[in-house]
Amino acid sequence: MEENPSFRIVVAEPFDPGAIARLQAFGHVDILSDSSPQAILAAVPDADALLVRNKAHVTARIIEAGNRLKVIGRAAPNIDHIDLRAAGRRNIPVVYTPHMALTSTAEFTLAMILALHRRLPMFDRLLRGGQFEALRTPAGRELAHETIAFLGIDTVAERLGRLLQTAFASRIIFHDPAGKTPVEFTAESMGLEELLAAADILVIHLPMSPATKRFVHAERLALMRPTAMLVNASRGGVIDTAALANALQTKRLAAAGLDVFEIEPLPMDHPIRRAPNCLLTPHVAAATIDAASSRFQVADDVIRVLSGHSPLYAAECGA
Numbered sequence: 001m002e003e004n005p006s007f008r009i010v011v012a013e014p015f016d017p018g019a020i021a022r023l024q025a026f027g028h029v030d031i032l033s034d035s036s037p038q039a040i041l042a043a044v045p046d047a048d049a050l051l052v053r054n055k056a057h058v059t060a061r062i063i064e065a066g067n068r069l070k071v072i073g074r075a076a077p078n079i080d081h082i083d084l085r086a087a088g089r090r091n092i093p094v095v096y097t098p099h100m101a102l103t104s105t106a107e108f109t110l111a112m113i114l115a116l117h118r119r120l121p122m123f124d125r126l127l128r129g130g131q132f133e134a135l136r137t138p139a140g141r142e143l144a145h146e147t148i149a150f151l152g153i154d155t156v157a158e159r160l161g162r163l164l165q166t167a168f169a170s171r172i173i174f175h176d177p178a179g180k181t182p183v184e185f186t187a188e189s190m191g192l193e194e195l196l197a198a199a200d201i202l203v204i205h206l207p208m209s210p211a212t213k214r215f216v217h218a219e220r221l222a223l224m225r226p227t228a229m230l231v232n233a234s235r236g237g238v239i240d241t242a243a244l245a246n247a248l249q250t251k252r253l254a255a256a257g258l259d260v261f262e263i264e265p266l267p268m269d270h271p272i273r274r275a276p277n278c279l280l281t282p283h284v285a286a287a288t289i290d291a292a293s294s295r296f297q298v299a300d301d302v303i304r305v306l307s308g309h310s311p312l313y314a315a316e317c318g319a
Contacts, residue, residue: 007306008068010043013053015075019299023051026306041065049073049302052081053295060086071305075295077101077155077286079315080208080235088317095301095311098155100294101286106159108285109233112257113201116229116279117143141200143168149199150187151216152206152234153180160203161185173198177211196223201231208235214262218243221253229255229277233285236260245271248278259285 007027011020012035023029027048032039035056044050044066051073052058058072063086072087074096087094115121118140126135148164150157153176162184164170172187175195190198202224206212216230217240224230230253232239241262247253255277263270264283272278301311 007048008046009049009051009302009306010040010047011051012040012043012056013051013075015051015053015299016293016296019075019296022303023049023299026303037062044069049306051075051298051302054081056081058082058087063087063090063092066090066092071095071302071311073298073302075100075298077295078207078235082315084315084317092317093305093311094315094317095298095305095313096315097295097298098313100297101288101291102155102159104288104291105156105233105285106163108259109156109160109203109231110163112231112233112259112279112281113143113148113203116231116255116257116277117146117201121279122277143170146170146200147198148172148201148203149190149195150174150176150182151192151195151202151204152176153182154205154207154234156234157203157205158182158184161187177206177215192220193223196220197225199224199228201229204230204232204234204238206234206238208237212238214238214240216240216244218246221247224253226252227254229253229257231257233257233259236262236264236283241270241272245275245278248275255279257281259283 009023009027009029011029011031020029030043032043040062044062046068047066048068049071053075060083063083069092072092072094074082076096077098077100079094079096082094084094123135148170150172153174161172161182165185173190173195174187175190175192206215215238221243244256248256257279259281260283301313304311
């Protein structure tokens with residue numbers, strides 16, 4: 001497709017060819033081979049739009065260097081790599097795809113809950129080791145008889161809560177530090193300490209921010225029942241993973257499932273690798289074909305802004 005030279009659009013990370021073609025109808029598209037801060041700083045001064053995915057950090061320095069920036073787009077369901085305050089000071093809209101991978105991530109989280117709750121990894125390991133009849137004794141409860149606690153309410157929590165109540169008639173309790181309440185399912189609000197003490201299954205749905213860094217630390221893990229389990233497919237940095245590993249090793253927590261980590265890739269010497277009853281996956285909750293294609297719809301919101309229209313999904317940018 002022949003490019004329209006009226007706008008200059010910088011794409012700092014690999015993008016879907018179809019999304020690139022749509023952007024080319026609105027301007028010259030400059031696709032960077034390097035998404036480092038230095039490369040973006042060099043490219044952004046004459047850019048009308050900047051698009052990123054998962055790795056590039058859009059710092060205040062980059063935003064201030066973008067003299068012509070009219071919009072910043074991130075092909076992801078969160079905007080924690082973008083300095084929203086700096087964007088707000090410049091009145092630059094930040095658009096993203098908050099509904100990307102909702103179903104994929106909710107289904108994956110549910111699968112992790114079920115696998116841990118029904119002890120599938122343990123049964124697989126012991127059966128392969130030769131056991132059979134000794135394993136066939138009643139254990140555990142149906143999900144309708146367990147208390148499922150949501151720490152944080154986000155769009156994935158909304159979808160997962162609806163799945164749990166529709167399919168399993170689950171009792172859900174919640175605590176959200178920002179004061180959010182669920183819309184798509186019913187749940188009882190609790191204080192944080194009360195929630196942790198009552199949880200049979202704790203599911204983390206917190207965003208990453210300075211206020212939530214290592215929010216689930218050793219002291220808070222100690223409030224949980226030794227029979228409880230924890231599942232996190234949201235942001236790795238909200239949990240003190242070393243403290244979680246210790247809780248599992250000392251049997252102060254029964255099980256955990258993690259799809260995200262404080263440091264990725266997960267270091268080979270991290271103690272969580274050696275923790276018992278711990279299901280680890282490599283940040284793949286959102287990695288479905290459906291979710292991968294929907295992330296690039298951010299290009300359409302960038303086009304809306306460049307065309308003088310309001311975007312569908314814009315972040316709240318503080319000044």
